[in-house]
Amino acid sequence: MRKLVIVKFGGSVITTKTERKAINRRNLDLICNEIGIAFKGSDKNLIIVHGGGSYGHPLAKRFGFRYSQISAKENKGKTTTRNSKDVLRHYSKIKTTMEELNRKVVETLLLHETPAISFHPSDFSVAYEGEICSMFTDQIDLCLDKREIPVLHGDVVKDKTVGTVIVSGDQILSYLAKKYKDILTFVIVGTDVDGVYTKDPKIKPDAARLKVITPQLINELKLKFTTPDIDVTGGMRKKVETLLELAKDGIDSIIIDIKQRGILSNLIKEGLPQSFERGTIIKK
Numbered sequence: 001m002r003k004l005v006i007v008k009f010g011g012s013v014i015t016t017k018t019e020r021k022a023i024n025r026r027n028l029d030l031i032c033n034e035i036g037i038a039f040k041g042s043d044k045n046l047i048i049v050h051g052g053g054s055y056g057h058p059l060a061k062r063f064g065f066r067y068s069q070i071s072a073k074e075n076k077g078k079t080t081t082r083n084s085k086d087v088l089r090h091y092s093k094i095k096t097t098m099e100e101l102n103r104k105v106v107e108t109l110l111l112h113e114t115p116a117i118s119f120h121p122s123d124f125s126v127a128y129e130g131e132i133c134s135m136f137t138d139q140i141d142l143c144l145d146k147r148e149i150p151v152l153h154g155d156v157v158k159d160k161t162v163g164t165v166i167v168s169g170d171q172i173l174s175y176l177a178k179k180y181k182d183i184l185t186f187v188i189v190g191t192d193v194d195g196v197y198t199k200d201p202k203i204k205p206d207a208a209r210l211k212v213i214t215p216q217l218i219n220e221l222k223l224k225f226t227t228p229d230i231d232v233t234g235g236m237r238k239k240v241e242t243l244l245e246l247a248k249d250g251i252d253s254i255i256i257d258i259k260q261r262g263i264l265s266n267l268i269k270e271g272l273p274q275s276f277e278r279g280t281i282i283k284k
């Protein structure tokens, strides 16, 4: 089977977080163009995962889905304190809104001549205590056989313990990375900052970029990651934790500023270098 690269980009890059349901057209076009260039210039398979940005997060927050992974454990056994009609309405509203965003991503990828296909995780995934416990991936397998590009996203998912939860794009990425470990070369995580910094680089000029993070290094450093208030699934800290878990499993990843032209396409085509002058590599 062809080698696979999984690319995840944050909703904060492809949407404008300050406005409800607003696409950042420049960034979405740039990313899809990069993917188009890489797809034509290599023979690798791709899976794309994107986040919720101003489509998913404001709704999830308004409907009380904030930090659902954590509260899933606390609320185990209780179905929900909310009225079940409201729960269903909120679930459906978030689901259809995320489908709208996903459609825009897929349409833009198609414009850049890539064989992109939409996959909504809520339709074929089940969670347990806020984590995905099963995902029906046979259709994704068939896509990869034909070198088509499945495009998934953070979503609402039915949970066996608490009814419904939000699963982030990073959780989906993590599930798929483990599932396709045998053919996976590495994972690219696109954000709006150039990797992981010791402090928030947007407000602290003395913030230093970490070129490589390993599980040992993270234990030695007391890093301060900031989480934007609107992000219900937990910001950079959670991202690094997820990627460190993958690293322990032998899966390398890189966090990059995906808005920078040329970086994404080169990484997909050339593979992950030993050291890289941009971003942060996470490995064992």
Ligand code: IP8
Pocket (backbone or CB within 6 Å): 010, 011, 050, 051, 052, 053, 056, 057, 060, 094, 098, 153, 154, 155, 156, 166, 167, 168, 169, 170, 232, 233, 234
């Ligand atoms: O932006 C969350 O995905 P994320 C998706 O990857 C929803 O955390 C529905 C808020």
